[in-house]
Amino acid sequence: MCHRWPPFAKLFTAIAMILAATCVPITHGPLVGIVACVIFFAHTLARIPLAYVCRRLLFFWPTLFLMAISLPLSQAGQKGWLLFVTIFVRGTLSFSTALWLVNVMPFDQLLATLRHLRVPDVLLAIVSLMYRFLFVLWDELDRMRTARSARMFRKPTLWETWRSAAHLVGRLLIRALDRADRIHGAMLARGWDGRTRWIEQRREDRP
Amino acid sequence: MHIQDGVLSPVVCAATGAISLGTVGYSVHRLKQSVGDRTIPLTGMMAALVFAGQMVNFPIGAPVSGHLLGGVLAAAVVGPWAGCVAMTLVLFVQWALFSDGGLFALGANVLHMAVIGAWGGHAVRMFVQRFFGGSRKGIVIGSVIAAWATVMAAAALFCLEFRLSWPSREIDFSKVFTLMVSFHSLIGLGEALITGVAISFVLNQRPELIWKMGTLARPHEGAGKSVHPPIATITRTLVAGLVIALAIASFLSPFASSFDDGLEAVLGKLNLELNLTGSVPGLLEDYDRIPVPVAAWQSIAVSFAGIGGTLAVFVLAWLLGKALPAAPPQLSEAAGE
Structure with missing residues (x-):
């Protein structure tokens, strides 16, 4: 309840x-x-x-x-x-x-509540974007891990494991930033001017 | 690495929270000043990336594994202000989604990982980078040293906060500190290695992604003109000096706290404990016959961790810088845009 x-x-x-x-x-x-x-x-x-x-x-x-x-x-x-x-x-x-x-x-509800508590819009916009793409990046990471283990034919040494894991992070970084560029383009195409607007909440979510 | 609620006392939580609120508020202020319209998607994606990057495990021993913390990496890509905000949001989401770390301890966590990690890391990197004239080797060496120094500085701060939280005369904090510092020097080494390899990878593949002053606006329109004034060199040097001093202090903390009750008291306590543990047959009997006093052993252990860790970081920085191929001229020009 x-x-x-x-x-x-x-x-x-x-x-x-x-x-x-x-x-x-x-x-x-x-x-x-x-x-x-x-x-x-x-x-x-x-x-x-x-x-x-x-x-x-x-x-x-x-x-x-x-x-x-x-x-x-x-x-x-x-x-x-x-x-x-x-x-x-x-x-x-x-x-x-x-x-x-x-x-x-739910996380959206928490953000809506924080917005009514006058947390800066910039922070909330960033955090909602992060929440949206977090799971996308996780899936991407998962696919990259699968690909990596498919390419490895023998048990790697400790240094190789470290190096490939750090390369994984670097590769993910590059992909994520490219994705950020595409998102930014898509946002511009929809009339983004740097100001944050919020859709009015559903009734039961409204604080 | 995350401090839970209840580990620090409410007063310490309030104090660290106030400091963090001030610094993060200032970061948000600077971020608002410098926004192109690209800031929000870029920072959000960076925060998501740090979060996802922390899921990549780096095996250390059989059951133990480390992971990236990411403050220095974030600051290297999106700059200190956005990096600090991104790390703060990562810590917040970790609490709000997984109840990882505490709500009242959030201030302390933000101070350790976002403020020291991104601001301090950026300052140390810039400080070290100056000696290399902004070459790519300098970036890698700078970030390796910065990653290590920020973790050690955070450890020193944690020791201080822990000491202030439980102001009890009877507890010999030097041992707590020994444990913390040797543990964190391992974490710091891992962080330095991961950050170094990841940054040199990015430098090899897409050098233009590493942050230069004021290029958070879109690359083609922000070229050349600085969106906000560069941070004063003197401030940067001060912050870098502070972080490095804290990192050094972390190795001195075990000695500093044992001064007040003196060597004899420590020895007395240790004898008591050795008698307790000595009843375990055969396991610890030899302790009594070792001529080195245990207190001295402790200081040797910490010094070893300190010197060994420092040496290892410098060797690492040198190796990574050496492994990096010399930049073809058109690439470094691209990085300068």
């Missing part, structure tokens, strides 16, 4: 939850528990599958763990472990909140 909330409500709920998760001291156990419960409740309200959240957390935890484990490792006492737990709990809670926002708020 969170999906139908007005976009502003979703964004500010998420910000408030992250704020609560990062500011409550870990020593206030019950308070942290309440924040965790609220976040969990939001997930169940939005019907986000638990298995999905767990899978994302499994990929997320190692990076957080690496960052947090350095504290107790450098100090044998209890203080280090307390900080470790603090970082770990805060990180996990705010990550799940962000995950909730990602799932209840």
